[in-house]
Amino acid sequence: MEIKNRDVWVFIEQRNSKPADVSFELLSKGRKLADSLQSSLKAIVIGHNIKPIAEETFKYGAEEAIIVDNEQLAHYKTMPYSRIINELVEKHQPRVMLYGATVIGRDLAPRVASHTKSGLTADCTDLQISTVKYLKEEFKDLLLQIRPAFGGNIIATIISPDVHTQMATVREGVMRMEIVSNPVKGKITEVPYVSSDMDDILKIIEQHRKENKVNLKAAPIIVSGGYGLGSKENFELVKELAHTIGGEVAGTRAAVDAGFITPDRQVGQTGVTVRPKLYIACGISGAIQHRAGMQESNKIIAINSDPDAPIFSVAHYGIVGDAMQIIPMFINVFKQKLR
Amino acid sequence: MKKNSIVMVKQVPDTANISGQVMKEDGTVNRAKLPAIFNHEDRVALEFALQIKDKFGGKVTAITMGPPRASDVLRECLFMGADEAVLISDRKFAGADTLATSYVLAETIKHIGGYDFIFAGRQAIDGDTAQVGPQTAEKLNIPQITYAEEILEVGESSVKVKKKIEGGYEILESKLPVLITVIKDAAFPRPFQAKRIMAYKNAKTLSELEKLTEGNSLLYIDQLRDEYESRNLYIKTLTMDDLKLDESRCGINGSPTKVYKVESVVLAGGNHEMIPPTKEGIGKLIDHLLADHILG
Numbered sequence: 001m002e003i004k005n006r007d008v009w010v011f012i013e014q015r016n017s018k019p020a021d022v023s024f025e026l027l028s029k030g031r032k033l034a035d036s037l038q039s040s041l042k043a044i045v046i047g048h049n050i051k052p053i054a055e056e057t058f059k060y061g062a063e064e065a066i067i068v069d070n071e072q073l074a075h076y077k078t079m080p081y082s083r084i085i086n087e088l089v090e091k092h093q094p095r096v097m098l099y100g101a102t103v104i105g106r107d108l109a110p111r112v113a114s115h116t117k118s119g120l121t122a123d124c125t126d127l128q129i130s131t132v133k134y135l136k137e138e139f140k141d142l143l144l145q146i147r148p149a150f151g152g153n154i155i156a157t158i159i160s161p162d163v164h165t166q167m168a169t170v171r172e173g174v175m176r177m178e179i180v181s182n183p184v185k186g187k188i189t190e191v192p193y194v195s196s197d198m199d200d201i202l203k204i205i206e207q208h209r210k211e212n213k214v215n216l217k218a219a220p221i222i223v224s225g226g227y228g229l230g231s232k233e234n235f236e237l238v239k240e241l242a243h244t245i246g247g248e249v250a251g252t253r254a255a256v257d258a259g260f261i262t263p264d265r266q267v268g269q270t271g272v273t274v275r276p277k278l279y280i281a282c283g284i285s286g287a288i289q290h291r292a293g294m295q296e297s298n299k300i301i302a303i304n305s306d307p308d309a310p311i312f313s314v315a316h317y318g319i320v321g322d323a324m325q326i327i328p329m330f331i332n333v334f335k336q337k338l339r
Numbered sequence: 340m341k342k343n344s345i346v347m348v349k350q351v352p353d354t355a356n357i358s359g360q361v362m363k364e365d366g367t368v369n370r371a372k373l374p375a376i377f378n379h380e381d382r383v384a385l386e387f388a389l390q391i392k393d394k395f396g397g398k399v400t401a402i403t404m405g406p407p408r409a410s411d412v413l414r415e416c417l418f419m420g421a422d423e424a425v426l427i428s429d430r431k432f433a434g435a436d437t438l439a440t441s442y443v444l445a446e447t448i449k450h451i452g453g454y455d456f457i458f459a460g461r462q463a464i465d466g467d468t469a470q471v472g473p474q475t476a477e478k479l480n481i482p483q484i485t486y487a488e489e490i491l492e493v494g495e496s497s498v499k500v501k502k503k504i505e506g507g508y509e510i511l512e513s514k515l516p517v518l519i520t521v522i523k524d525a526a527f528p529r530p531f532q533a534k535r536i537m538a539y540k541n542a543k544t545l546s547e548l549e550k551l552t553e554g555n556s557l558l559y560i561d562q563l564r565d566e567y568e569s570r571n572l573y574i575k576t577l578t579m580d581d582l583k584l585d586e587s588r589c590g591i592n593g594s595p596t597k598v599y600k601v602e603s604v605v606l607a608g609g610n611h612e613m614i615p616p617t618k619e620g621i622g623k624l625i626d627h628l629l630a631d632h633i634l635g
Contacts, residue, residue, distance in 0.1 A: 015505075079482060103504045106469050107485045114441060114474035119595035122468040134599055144599070150354055150465060157600040201514040202482035205499065209507035221634070245634055264506075270467060278633045299633055301624070302611070312611055317624055321616030333622050337629065 001162065006039035006141075009094040011085065012057060012065075013076075013104050014045070015209065019053045021217075022100030022172040024060045029127060029175040030098055031061030036129035037095060037141055042066060044088065046081055048074035051188065058186035059179050065186060070193035075207065076104045080199040082111040088191070089116045093164045096143050098127075101169035113167050119160025120167040121145035123269055125174055125292045134161055143168070148269055148288045155288065173217050173273035173293075214248070214264045220277045221247030224267055224294070227254035228283030228304065229323060235260040237327045238282050244331050247278070252290045268293035283323040286311025303327070340495060341397035342515075344388035345448055347459040347475070348381040348401055348416060350409040354464055377412045380460025382419070382528040384521045387490060388458050389420045389529065395493065398422045400451060404432060404443050410544045413574050417539035418531035425451070426544045429579040434591030437466075441474035442588045443579075448479060450582055456498070457518040461486060469520070476518035483518045484511055488525050543567060545576035 008030045013020040027043060034041040043057035043065040054065035068084050089097065089112060097112075099105035101123050113120035126146040132139055143166040145158040160166045216222060223245070225238035235255065242249040251261035253268055267274055269289035279297035284290060286302070286309055294300070295314040302315035303323045312318045319326055352373035388399045401416035403409050404427040413424035427447050435443070448457060457476070462469035469485070476483035484500045488508065492499040502509045503522055543551075545560075548567060552558040567573040579589055587593060614620045628634040 078484075082477070103486055107473060107483070110437065110468075110470035110473035111477045111483070113470070114438060114477035117438065117595065120437070120470060121596055122466075122470060132599060134597065145596075149601075150352070155602045156598055157602075158596050159599040160595045161597065163595040198482075202484070202517070203512045204509055205512050206510040207504075207507070208509075209504060211506060278628065299628070299631075301614075315611040317614050318611045319614045319616050319621070319624075326616055326621070329616075329618060330621050330625075333618055334625055334634075337622070337625055338635070 001164070003095065003164070005093050005164075006037045006095045007042055007092070008034040008037065008039060008096040009042050009044055009098070010062070011097065011099045011105065011108070012043045012045045012053060013100050013102060014047045014050060014053055015076075015104075017047060017049055017053070017074075019056060020100055020102060020172070021177065022102060022105075022170070024057075025172070025175040025177045026098045026100060026170060027057055027060035027062055028178040029170070030096070031180065033096055033127060033129055033143070034061075039095065040064065042094070044085065046073050046084060054188050055186075058183050060177070061180045061183070063184050063186055064189060066189045066191060068191050068193050072195065072199070073193060075204055076108075077199065077202065077204065078107055078111065079202055080193075080196070082108055082115070083196060083198070084191075084193070085112045086115045089118070089165055095164070095166065097165055097167045099167070099169045101171045105169050109167060109169050116165060117163065118165040118167045119158075119163050120169070121147060121158045122169050123147055124168045124170050125269060127168060127170070132159060132161075134159060137161075142166070148292060171269065171271075171273065216248055216250055216265065216267065216272045216274050219248035219274070221245055222250050222267070222274055222276045222278070222294075222297075223247045223280045223282065224250040224252070224284060225255055225260065225282045225323075226252040226284030226290075227258055227260075228285060229255070229260065230283075232258075232260050234324060237324065241280070241282070241327050241331055244334055247276075247280075250274070252284055252287070281311050281315070282327060284311050285309045286314065340395050342391050342395045342455040342493065343397045343453055344391060344399050344456040344458055345451060345454045346381070346385045346388045346399060346401045346416070346421070347444055347457065347471070348385065348403045348412050349378045349460075349463045350375050350403065350405050350412045351378045351463050351465040352376075375408065375411065377415050378460055378463045380462065380521060380523050381412075382460075383523060383526050384458035384460050384519075385416055385419055385421065386526045386528040387487075387519070387521055388456065390526070391456065391490065391493060392420070397455070400425060402427060402444065402447055402451070404428070404435075404440060404447075407544065407546045410547060410574055413544075414539055414542055415531065417542055418535045419529055420532065420535065423575070424542070425575045425577060427577045427582070428544075428546070429589070431579050431586060432590045434594060435589065436594035436596045437468055437470035437474055438595055439589055439591075439593035441471050441478055442593060443582070443584065444471065445475045445478035446582050446584055447577060448475070450577070455515045457481075457516065459518070459520050461520045461522050472518060472520040479516075479518070481516050481518055482513045483520070484513060485520045487519045487521045539572065542572045542574050544574040548573075
C-alpha cells in the first residue's frame with residue numbers, strides 16, 4: 001500500500017458554535033503525532049459561522065482548517081456530517097483522524113470509518129507513532145492506539161496496518177490542551193456545502209442542553225468513591241468529606257452504575273480524566289480504567305480495607321481500613337485543625 | 340400499521356463482576372473462566388422492540404453473531420417475547436473487529452429484510468466501543484439514532500425519538516427504516532415469561548440439533564430440523580456461505596484493526612507512604628497537606 005498523505009486530521013466538534021474542549025486537546029496531541037510523521041495537522045470544522053473556531057485551531061498547532069460552513073449544518077446531523085467527512089477522507093486520505101469520544105464523535109466516527117473502511121479504535125488513553133513489526137512484516141510509522149480493554153484487565157495496543165486512514169476516538173480530558181508557543185499563520189480552506197436528499201431524513205426537532213455545571217477537570221480537590229462503599233447512604237460520607245475540605249465529589253464507573261452518583265461525575269477511561277492537586281479515593285479498588293482517569297493527580301490518598309487493592313499502586317498515601325470509619329475520622333480531625 | 344423490528348444482541352463476558360475465582364496466580368484474569376451474560380443494553384433494546392410490537396403488532400427478530408454457545412442469549416430473547424431468533428456463526432468470523440462484525444450483521448439484516456426498526460444496545464460491556472450500531476446503519480444506508488432514551492411517537496413512515504446528549508436531550512425525527520441504539524436506563528427489560536420459558540427452553544440451533552443426532556443413527560438432521568421448525572423451536576443458524584458473504588470482509592481478514600500487543604494488568608501494590616488508620620496518623624497527614632498548601 002502506497003501512503004500518499006501523512007497528514008493528521010482532527011474533527012473539531014462545536015455545539016451552538018462553541019468548540020468542544022476535547023477537540024483542542026486532540027489538536028495538541030495531533031500536533032505531536034504530525035511532528036513524528038513529519039506531516040501537517042489539519043482541523044476539520046463543520047457548522048455555521050465557524051471562522052472564529054477555525055482561527056482558534058491554529059493556536060493549538062493546526063496549520064490548515066478545512067471548513068464547511070452552511071446554515072443547514074449549524075447543528076450536528078448524522079447524515080450530512082458523515083457524508084461530508086466521507087467525501088473529504090476519500091479525497092485526501094489522511095493518515096490519522098481523531099475525534100472526541102463524545103455523543104457526537106461516537107455517532108460520527110464509526111459511520112465514517114465504516115464508509116471509508118478505516119480502522120477505528122474507541123476511547124484511546126494514549127496515541128503514539130511507531131514503527132512496528134507485525135506478523136514478520138515491518139510497518140513504518142503506524143499509529144499505536146492504546147486503550148484498556150476487557151473490563152480493564154488488559155491494556156491493548158491496536159494497530160491498523162493495512163488501511164490508509166487510522167482513526168481513533170479519545171475522551172475529554174485524556175490529552176492535555178496546550179497552546180503552541182509559535183503558532184503558524186494557518187490557512188482556511190473553505191469547501192462548499194452541496195446538499196443531498198438524504199441529509200434531512202433525520203432531523204432535529206428540539207434540543208435542550210444545559211451547560212454542564214460540574215467541572216471536575218478544573219477542581220483542585222476531588223474526593224471520589226467506589227462501589228466498595230456499599231450503598232448510596234454510605235456514599236453521602238464521601239460528599240460530606242468533599243464539602244468539608246472544599247472539593248468536588250466524584251466516583252468510579254461502578255459507583256455510577258450502582259446509582260451512588262450521577263454519570264457527569266464519573267472519573268476514568270469512560271468518564272472524565274482529572275489532574276487535581278489532591279485526589280482522595282475512598283473504597284475504590286482501582287481498576288485500570290479508573291486509574292487512567294486520575295493517576296496524574298498531584299497527590300493521591302487511597303483509603304481501602306484491602307491492602308492489596310491496586311489503587312495503592314498509584315497512591316502517595318495509603319490508609320488501610322474501612323472507609324466508613326476513616327472518612328468520619330478525617331472529617332473530625334480536619335475540622336479540629338481548622339478551628 | 341404493523342412494524343417489524345430486528346434486534347442485534349450480544350453475549351459478553353461478565354467483565355463487571357470479576358471474582359477471585361477467575362484470577363490467575365500472577366494477578367491477571369483468566370478470561371476463559373468469566374461467565375457469559377446477555378449484554379444488558381441489548382436487553383433494553385429488545386424491550387423497545389417488544390413495546391413497539393405490543394402497540395402496533397409486527398414481528399420481532401433477535402439476531403446475534405457469535406460462537407455456538409451464544410444461542411443462550413437467543414433463547415433468553417425468546418423467553419422475553421421475540422418471535423424469532425437467528426444465530427450467525429462461523430469459524431471464519433473469528434477475530435472480527437467492529438467493521439467486520441457490522442458487515443456480517445448488515446448482510447444478515449438484508450437477508451432477513453422487511454424491517455422498520457433495527458435496535459441494539461448503545462455498546463457492549465466487553466469492548467465499550469459503541470461502533471457496531473452506526474457501522475451497521477451505514478452499510479444498510481439508513482439513518483441511525485444513538486443514545487436513544489425514549490420512543491416518543493411512531494408514525495406511518497417516521498419515528499420521533501428522544502436522544503440523550505451531554506447536559507440534556509434532543510428530539511429527533513427519522514424516516515423509517517432506522518437503526519436505534521438505546522442506553523441502559525431507557526427502559527426496564529421485561530422479565531422472562533414462565534409460559535415462554537416452558538415453550539422455548541428446548542429451542543435449538545443447528546449445531547445443537549446436530550449434537551442430538553450424534554451417536555443416534557435413527558435421527559436425521561434434516562428431519563429433526565424440519566420438526567423443530569414446525570414446532571417453532573428452531574433457532575435459525577446462518578453461516579458465511581448461507582449468507583454468501585465475501586470472505587475477505589469477514590473475521591480477522593475483514594478487520595482493519597489488529598491487536599498488536601496485550602499487556603495484562605497485574606494487580607500489585609506500589610510505593611506509597613502508609614498512614615496508620617488512627618486519629619494521630621490522619622492528623623499528621625492533614626498537617627502535612629496543609630503545610631504543602633494542598634489542603635486549606
